[in-house]
Amino acid sequence: MGAGSARGVRLARTPGSEVSAEDFDLSDMALPDLTDGQVLVRNSWMSVDPYMRLSLPGLPGARAPISVGDVMSGAAVGVVEVSTSPALPVGAMVVSQRGWRDRFVANAAELRKVDPGVGSPSWHLGILGLTGLTAYPGIEFVLQPKAGETIFISGGAGAVGSVACQLARRRGARVLASAGSDEKCAWLVRELGVSAAVNYHSEDLGAFLARECPAGLDCYFDNVGGPTLDAALRAMRPQGRIGLCGAISQYNDDNYRAGPAEFFTIIEKSLAVNGFNAGTPGPRSPEVLAALGDLLKSGELIWKETVVDGLENAPDAFAALFRGENIGKMVVRLA
Amino acid sequence: MGAGSARGVRLARTPGSEVSAEDFDLSDMALPDLTDGQVLVRNSWMSVDPYMRLSLPGLPGARAPISVGDVMSGAAVGVVEVSTSPALPVGAMVVSQRGWRDRFVANAAELRKVDPGVGSPSWHLGILGLTGLTAYPGIEFVLQPKAGETIFISGGAGAVGSVACQLARRRGARVLASAGSDEKCAWLVRELGVSAAVNYHSEDLGAFLARECPAGLDCYFDNVGGPTLDAALRAMRPQGRIGLCGAISQYNDDNYRAGPAEFFTIIEKSLAVNGFNAGTPGPRSPEVLAALGDLLKSGELIWKETVVDGLENAPDAFAALFRGENIGKMVVRLA
Numbered sequence: 001m002g003a004g005s006a007r008g009v010r011l012a013r014t015p016g017s018e019v020s021a022e023d024f025d026l027s028d029m030a031l032p033d034l035t036d037g038q039v040l041v042r043n044s045w046m047s048v049d050p051y052m053r054l055s056l057p058g059l060p061g062a063r064a065p066i067s068v069g070d071v072m073s074g075a076a077v078g079v080v081e082v083s084t085s086p087a088l089p090v091g092a093m094v095v096s097q098r099g100w101r102d103r104f105v106a107n108a109a110e111l112r113k114v115d116p117g118v119g120s121p122s123w124h125l126g127i128l129g130l131t132g133l134t135a136y137p138g139i140e141f142v143l144q145p146k147a148g149e150t151i152f153i154s155g156g157a158g159a160v161g162s163v164a165c166q167l168a169r170r171r172g173a174r175v176l177a178s179a180g181s182d183e184k185c186a187w188l189v190r191e192l193g194v195s196a197a198v199n200y201h202s203e204d205l206g207a208f209l210a211r212e213c214p215a216g217l218d219c220y221f222d223n224v225g226g227p228t229l230d231a232a233l234r235a236m237r238p239q240g241r242i243g244l245c246g247a248i249s250q251y252n253d254d255n256y257r258a259g260p261a262e263f264f265t266i267i268e269k270s271l272a273v274n275g276f277n278a279g280t281p282g283p284r285s286p287e288v289l290a291a292l293g294d295l296l297k298s299g300e301l302i303w304k305e306t307v308v309d310g311l312e313n314a315p316d317a318f319a320a321l322f323r324g325e326n327i328g329k330m331v332v333r334l335a
Numbered sequence: 336m337g338a339g340s341a342r343g344v345r346l347a348r349t350p351g352s353e354v355s356a357e358d359f360d361l362s363d364m365a366l367p368d369l370t371d372g373q374v375l376v377r378n379s380w381m382s383v384d385p386y387m388r389l390s391l392p393g394l395p396g397a398r399a400p401i402s403v404g405d406v407m408s409g410a411a412v413g414v415v416e417v418s419t420s421p422a423l424p425v426g427a428m429v430v431s432q433r434g435w436r437d438r439f440v441a442n443a444a445e446l447r448k449v450d451p452g453v454g455s456p457s458w459h460l461g462i463l464g465l466t467g468l469t470a471y472p473g474i475e476f477v478l479q480p481k482a483g484e485t486i487f488i489s490g491g492a493g494a495v496g497s498v499a500c501q502l503a504r505r506r507g508a509r510v511l512a513s514a515g516s517d518e519k520c521a522w523l524v525r526e527l528g529v530s531a532a533v534n535y536h537s538e539d540l541g542a543f544l545a546r547e548c549p550a551g552l553d554c555y556f557d558n559v560g561g562p563t564l565d566a567a568l569r570a571m572r573p574q575g576r577i578g579l580c581g582a583i584s585q586y587n588d589d590n591y592r593a594g595p596a597e598f599f600t601i602i603e604k605s606l607a608v609n610g611f612n613a614g615t616p617g618p619r620s621p622e623v624l625a626a627l628g629d630l631l632k633s634g635e636l637i638w639k640e641t642v643v644d645g646l647e648n649a650p651d652a653f654a655a656l657f658r659g660e661n662i663g664k665m666v667v668r669l670a
Contacts, residue, residue, distance in 0.1 A: 267611075270611050
């Protein structure tokens with residue numbers, strides 16, 4: 001049976017020092033006929049995430065699985081329109097890793113069927129997907145902030161950060177956060193229970209941390225790297241714990257792999273530094289997603305999204321991540 | 336009672352990019368009369384350690400407690416010659432932190448009485464002092480390499496490294512090590528049970544690690560920092576463990592606090608990185624020293640020293656650390 005055509009967003013050129021919407025273009029492509037065990041999926045939501053910057057060519061040391069001319073990869077959620085697979089009937093909701101496309105044909109086995117019952121389908125791209133699988137182990141497995149401890153979370157108003165702030169708060173810790181606007185800082189304090197938030201564009205991070213936690217930070221959850229990581233290293237107490245989740249401030253930089261200026265502090269203060277990512281829960285992933293689902297259903301966890309409409313606007317939504325234009329998770333909604 | 340005079344080694348000028356013997360001078364100084372509870376100590380051995388480089392002025396970001404004109408600080412072991420303290424009678428062996436002097440007057444309370452029974456008195460400056468209190472927790476508390484695992488130890492023929500190699504071997508791990516000469520590498524393999532050692536001056540570290548541990552390192556014990564830390568980061572397996580003990584290759588560098596070029600690997604591979612130092616055992620220090628004493632007595636642990644004679648040669652012994660001229664612990668013996 002003929003599947004017709006689809007549209008996808010391709011990488012048009014190697015990005016320069018700052019990724020921009022002009023680095024991508026929209027392309028029509030023919031869809032193959034379905035063979036046995038395949039499905040045709042129409043995407044309803046697509047993910048744009050900071051880590052995708054490291055999939056693009058041009059950064060020294062990055063693996064860069066995407067080449068110029070390739071459709072951008074990443075997670076999307078959609079609905080099965082045509083099926084030759086009993087496992088995924090028409091109408092099933094699925095998560096794919098096929099990236100920025102409106103429709104595609106794939107083997108049923110490479111798709112993950114998800115429950116449309118909790119929240120918006122887009123949640124499977126965030127709190128019930130990559131974001132949740134990163135933020136939850138970062139707080140619950142790696143840093144484990146305790147009552148009476150103070151944790152600083154950078155990028156607190158981002159997708160991972162906003163979940164980390166709330167999980168840390170639930171554990172009884174005092175939460176400090178950084179964000180890139182007064183609006184985000186107000187939201188963190190008002191809605192997420194953060195004790196104090198700093199707009200790093202307008203206030204010195206070192207002064208903020210010295211004022212809010214003169215005894216030294218017990219924990220730091222790093223989403224941004226760069227000067228913020230250095231400020232946190234200077235503010236840590238001896239034997240403090242740092243969780244390294246991401247370094248978005250560095251992802252447009254040729255030198256993004258390089259360590260902080262204050263690295264030696266790790267030795268001086270006997271710090272524990274742990275890297276983690278969405279793969280960290282490993283076999284515990286179903287348990288993590290179930291726990292997050294329960295917190296969402298009970299209203300104990302707020303999940304915030306910034307929605308951009310239209311496949312053609314995915315590149316700009318992606319570039320906007322690095323300008324800090326999202327509150328919570330940036331997602332793209334398709335018509 | 337008049338205590339006479341003493342000689343000490345002072346910092347004569349702010350060191351340049353490479354510390355040298357000419358940065359110090361020898362000085363005569365009058366000793367004060369003893370008051371109640373004081374002792375006059377004649378040093379028999381003095382310690383020179385890499386960390387002392389960071390006590391000197393001129394390095395941006397270092398605390399630099401030593402100023403030009405000060406006697407160099409650090410550990411020494413000596414014997415009480417005159418005493419007004421019942422706690423430390425004449426003949427008692429004591430460890431001080433009064434640095435590079437032949438004789439000094441101090442309050443008994445600031446000295447630690449030690450047992451002359453195990454090995455040479457100089458051992459209290461190394462395996463039964465700072466060195467042991469660093470190497471032991473690095474292996475036994477922080478990294479805990481297991482049978483079947485591979486650990487890479489840089490600076491393997493240095494004071495801390497030589498102890499770490501042996502402790503890791505005793506736990507059943509396969510030990511790889513780096514050192515700065517073929518002689519040191521041969522000693523590591525022949526005497527310390529290291530499986531393979533690399534002379535980093537003549538062989539590429541990345542090629543060595545790829546050949547000796549193609550499946551990836553489980554643990555890395557870092558004594559040197561710099562390009563060796565980067566090579567280890569590239570060679571780590573996912574979820575591997577790194578213990579950061581020191582960064583001697585960087586201590587003559589204005590930029591010594593800066594992180595490795597491959598820092599981002601910590602996130603990509605979900606590595607656990609822990610800084611530690613001689614303060615890490617904390618209240619467990621007596622237990623650590625007792626365990627090391629037992630291993631020395633039973634012959635299960637070899638303790639190697641490089642001995643330089645004469646107070647006046649302490650500066651050169653110190654500078655020689657950074658040229659890698661010691662095997663095991665560098666110590667200075669006084670007349």
